[in-house]
Amino acid sequence: MAELTEPAWGAVADRTRIGRGTTVLDVGCGTGGFCRLAAARGADVHGVDAAPDQVAQARRRLPGADVRVAFMEELPWERDTFDVVTAFNALQYALDIDLALAEAVRVARPGGQVALCKYGRPADNEFFAFLAALDPGRVRLGDLPEQDPVDAALDRQGHPVAAVGEIPTAMMFSSADSLAAAVQEAGSETGPGEVDAAAAAYRRADGSYRFQSRLVYRIVTVT
Numbered sequence: 001m002a003e004l005t006e007p008a009w010g011a012v013a014d015r016t017r018i019g020r021g022t023t024v025l026d027v028g029c030g031t032g033g034f035c036r037l038a039a040a041r042g043a044d045v046h047g048v049d050a051a052p053d054q055v056a057q058a059r060r061r062l063p064g065a066d067v068r069v070a071f072m073e074e075l076p077w078e079r080d081t082f083d084v085v086t087a088f089n090a091l092q093y094a095l096d097i098d099l100a101l102a103e104a105v106r107v108a109r110p111g112g113q114v115a116l117c118k119y120g121r122p123a124d125n126e127f128f129a130f131l132a133a134l135d136p137g138r139v140r141l142g143d144l145p146e147q148d149p150v151d152a153a154l155d156r157q158g159h160p161v162a163a164v165g166e167i168p169t170a171m172m173f174s175s176a177d178s179l180a181a182a183v184q185e186a187g188s189e190t191g192p193g194e195v196d197a198a199a200a201a202y203r204r205a206d207g208s209y210r211f212q213s214r215l216v217y218r219i220v221t222v223t
Contacts, residue, residue, distance in 0.1 A: 028090025032058030
């Protein structure tokens with residue numbers, strides 16, 4: 001999932017001033033894409049993900065890097081360890097969002113930064129709107145909470161947001177089969193033929209599909 005947020009990686013790295021000597025932890029690091037970008041800037045990178053296969057790929061991409069298998073709710077590092085803690089398209093999937101956020105803050109040093117990046121509101125994402133139109137009995141945008149769950153956790157814990165940014169992006173699917181698989185993964189039982197027919201407006205000349213969206217990042221300075 002982290003690779004979907006690649007358009008925002010550079011902006012977050014710039015805003016948090018990741019560079020030579022910066023200690024960075026990427027929570028929900030997936031296969032290590034952001035870790036590799038941070039390492040290329042000279043940072044001392046660390047990553048964590050609950051999926052062993054993803055961690056194995058990240059370790060292959062970054063030999064010698066400290067990439068561990070663990071849950072976001074129980075990070076295996078000491079308090080006040082990192083200059084920057086990032087989480088791309090991750091915290092909203094935590095078993096306990098409040099605990100995962102508290103852990104990200106705990107391992108950041110005082111004066112350090114926690115950067116959280118994910119898709120914006122579902123209503124602003126063409127793919128989510130497509131899912132709702134495709135299967136209104138299962139996906140209803142109006143039933144979603146008014147406040148984003150990660151933003152709500154920030155408010156509950158009293159973390160003032162120092163910076164907010166938005167990055168226009170798109171969700172891309174290379175074929176009708178990959179789109180149908182994504183729809184199924186999202187929980188819809190709509191058949192591939194119906195998915196393909198309903199997605200005609202998003203189909204490009206090469207047979208791929210493009211859904212406009214935006215990524216939103218929020219940065220907290222740890223006190």
